[in-house]
Amino acid sequence: MQGFGRFLAYRLGRMLVALWAVVTVVFVVMRLSGDPVPLLLPPDAPIAEMERLRHEMGLDRPIFVQYGVFVNQALRGDFGRSIHFRTSAMQVAWERVPATLELAGASFLCAIIIAIPAGVISAIKRGTAYDSIVMGVALIGQAAPTFYIGIMLILTCSLWLGLFPTSGRGEWRQLVLPAITLGAFAMASIARITRSAVLEILRADFIRTARAKGLPEFYTIAKHTMRNAAIPIITIVGLQLGNLLGGAVVTETIFSWPGIGRLAIQSIYNRDYPIVQSCVFMTAGMFVVLNFMVDVAYGILDPRIRRK
């Protein structure tokens, strides 16, 4: 188990370096991209007023001094005060996490409950009409832009059929359309990868052996195939979960869902550095933790990986 411990420590170290790098890049890029002060003041505010505000926010100091202050605060979990909301940036971002998790979680569940069985059955029934239909739908899910799917769902399911509300967050019915919209891409890619991973394994010698020795087909698939096809499926599932957490900007905007993606994009337009940093930090944090968990899962599933 010592090997596994070292494996974990190594992955953990890499996780921290990734977080630091992400936050630093965001710090630099946001400062290169424009000045927040003109956005905060009315168009006819005098120059002196702008200078005063810039000084008050510490934006007139050299960038490395700003970076020093930033790192010092960040280590204590403090990303400063939001320029726009005038309150703790981390707190503003934190308030959005439940909504984001709720939406990502629902999409994720939809995706795995539908996509993995669909992919497995597609692989088993390769070349049949079922396979063509599932893969055709998956292609649409992967190719259609999120805003198109979202608007079409609003038009059909809410306005024509009246099944679900058009937007907002609160009751479960408000969750359905955004969850499908957001999950469509993940669902499609998980189904496709599952299908090809399963197909790959089905061609392997040991499956032929299993079948030859008369194992029931269900057992062959569930035990021998799925366990060996798990690595690519877990990888794509992990990556897609990361995308669901961080990539919900369009879905959140269409459905007026108060999540972290929408906050981040709005804060980029507002040049609200502290909020953008907090959002990116949280999203990156969730992504990195997920990747770490996927790595650990590899280690558990495949002993060869942890020995490397």
Added chain:
Amino acid sequence: MSHRGEGDGMSVESLVRQFRDGVITRRGFLAGAAGVLGSLAAAEGLLARVAGAQSKKTLTVGQSADVSKLDPQMSTTVNDIAVTFNLFDNLTSRHADGKLYPSLATEWKLVNPTTWQFKLRPNVKFHNGDPLTSTDVKFTYERSYDPNAKVITKSVLNTIERIETPDPLTVVIVTKKPDPLLAARTSYYAGQIMPKNYFQKVGEDEFNAKPIGSGPVKFTSWVKDDRMILDANRDYWGGKIAVDQIVFRPLPELAARIGALLKGEADIVTKVPPDQMERVSKAANTKIEGVLYGGLYCLSVATQKPPLDSKPFRQAMSLAIDRELIVKELWRGQAAVPNSMVIKGDAHYDPTLPPLKYDPARAKELIKEANYKGDELLIETPIGFMVMDKEMSEVIVSMWKDVGINARLEQIEYSVYQQKIREKSFKGVRWTDPTSAYNDPDGMMWRHLAEGGPNAYWFRNARFDELGTAARFSVDEKFREQAYKEMARIELDFLPLIPVIQPMELYGLQKAVEWKPYANQMMEFRRFNLKVNRA
């Protein structure tokens, strides 16, 4: 779960049991399951409707973005003002008819050219029960231009020299120079009266989080980017409004905003583009209310460089724009062609000037006269910050090409646009949508083109400046009328700003809601202007 619909419908348990016992096939099971889900959703919808009927009467307003701040002196954006003008009251109020009415002040008069006296309405209380007195007015106004306060409304009331409060219901304001527009300024942002004691007790941040005013609604709760709930103030001096609650929801995506209105989830939505008008007005339960915007959509010209430094060239640019066509085709008739930088609806509007002309032949002559060498002319614009900005830019680029101007559209991001305004680094022309601040040319033509104004660039004209300064500090309305007439003509000759259209602002409403929008984008809900005809 109860065995709902044992007869024709099915419950989940019975369905599973029948499937297990082999009474129904797999296909039958799936169809049944879909039916159960459907009936559950329907039942829940019914329950929600019954609950809704018993709950508070609510007015839901869908705006294009979320509220950002509630401290009225910390924000000038439309979506914030829509809320603060209901949480707070001003001394005066400009209604949908464009006229100034008493609000917290019952009367006001000019005592001498630099002294105004306002009489306050007696027995007005803030939401926490504190009385509203002249001390609160003095505190609010002084904070709005205090150089040490972190507010962003310093340019509105900065003509004030000092404020006296001889008694709790009298406010005497002495201005630095004569200010004919002071009463109008008090109706604008920066003038929402805040409670001095509460503010000083809780401090700036807490006040922004839990504001207290004297308006028809009280702050109740706010989930950012989701909804803000404001409960009706039952003791409002102007009478309780027609609903128990107003909810503001951010609905940034147009399709969702219109969808929420059509489905009845929102009672009023803002920023309806003209191409959605028919859809809303043809639906059974919704309608459109439009108001001619109290401002203009103009092209602001960076006049310092050739060919834009040439007066004939700028005149050619204006003559080459077929405004009638833009109004008819792009705006579906929902806009007016302006005749100058003084708009219809404002004081000192000059009806004798004809609407701006379209004359491509004359434009071509003027271009020759200007000795134009074919330099590229850019329209730099963010997309979607004004209704139809992209479409209008594309049309104007092609109209300019038709008369021989080598024009091109360049898309920029909104914050870059803001920065370029500051740095005056636009290369060609840009869109601007100046609002007429006090329904007076001083609040638009002069505010924007005076030296240092947001659209002044390098344009300067001695006569224009002389008249603008004199009219600003004159209380002689006859003189001001003449001055603005002359200034409007000077502007049309030099064209540092090319007026393009005066658009209608369209709002979508439920038919049950009676409310007229204001030209200055301020969304006031009061007992006298809001009716909701439903249970």
